Amino acid sequence: MMLIIDNLHATVADKPILKGLSLTINAGEVHAIMGPNGAGKSTLGYTLGGRPGYEVTGGTATFDGEDLFALEPHERAAAGLFLGFQYPVEIPGVSFVQFLRESLNAQRKSRGEEPLSGGEFLKLAREKAALLKLDMDMLKRPVNVGFSGGEKKRAEMVQMGILDPKLAILDETDSGLDIDALRIVGDGINAVMRRPDKAVLLITHYQRLLDYVKPDFVHVLAGGRIVRTGGAELALELEERGYEAVAA
């Protein structure tokens, strides 16, 4: 089992948001979490990623047999956890290339692997940028600065490709994408993550990304808990009938 979340409680600014959330994800699976605005979807991603201010007040998360909450955010990344941000952060003056090369090499170092040389890294970056149809020149620019919403989301996926995580939690990666970009991103997720040793947790509002990345399980998150779980057909039902009817 790759990720076991058991009875997770978490607060943001002392406000309880996650209230007993349990979820198990096995290698090779794609899960989707859907739910209304404010349900706590992003909070789940941030809490698993270890964002400061998101406090675990109860429950456990075991990632690849390790206590996830005992690890620092960068250690969780090195262990293979990738969080695709709903709102990717801009970092003026720091280029993607430099940032990602240092990040990847820091991960490799902590796993006892040799660092990639500048040339090796650029080759890898070029390959992943091509996969997401993102101009390589954009990766020479400061991180996310001046990128459109859709470019930011594609850049998130390029980063996922470069870092090659075991588990990707993708928070509304489909929002802000036009229909062509959606297909490119969907294909990218499948190419990088659809493998027997990897898993994906898609956080989304809409069915449309799930047309490209077929989920094995769909969960409905409401009031800080998973209130219903089903197969891919549950997403269709949600789209038709709305969260209120399905979650009730």
Add this chain to the structure above:
Amino acid sequence: MPDALTLPTRRDEDYRYADLGALAAVWPLAPETIVVPAGESRRMTVVQTGDAPQVRDLAIDLGEGATFTLHVLTVGAASARIAVTVRLAATAAFHLGAAQLAGAGATAEIVTRVVHAAPNAVSRQVVRSVAAAGGTVNYLGKVLVEKGADGTDGEQSVRAMLLDRTATANARPELEIHADDVKCAHGCAVGELDAQALFYMAQRGLPPELAKRLMLQAFVAEALVGAEDEEALQDQARAALEALL
């Protein structure tokens, strides 16, 4: 201004945050005068480094349409001060890009007085300072727009990062305007690194100390963009920053 021979005291506005002990060692100052004739351009880079106190006092006179670009990098273990007085004739342009790094016991100080004496001149000041534990960074900058200097465009962008609770930053940007149709902006911020960016970087696997270093490098580098021999200057700034962290 006090005369050049008498050591100033804290009562002098321009010296109220200065490291007077360090100044005493190098006093009296020899002011340097730079005249840029109408229509001409000059660039200058001042690097203040080493174990002994460093003090410079520049008086720059810009003729009509003249431009002057000044870059300052202050990285020494000792206190350093640079005072710059600039007088701009019509359509002249002055650019200052300054990076100050102050470690324990050091005071890095920039004092500017930019006088727009005639219409349509432009001045830009970009100051980026980093103070480590026990270090002090100061910026005292005045933009004076004289009567008749209409269409002046003057900007002061001053930011400081404190690496420790025992670090100090003093910033005092001032504007005095006696003309019309003047565009003057001053931004001044003392702060810490963006927590959101630090988490984003950590989530990609970058340990906090590396993430901070990358962000501080970018912060400092911004002040040195466009300098003569920029690459060497940026390298020197990066090395000094690494020594500070």
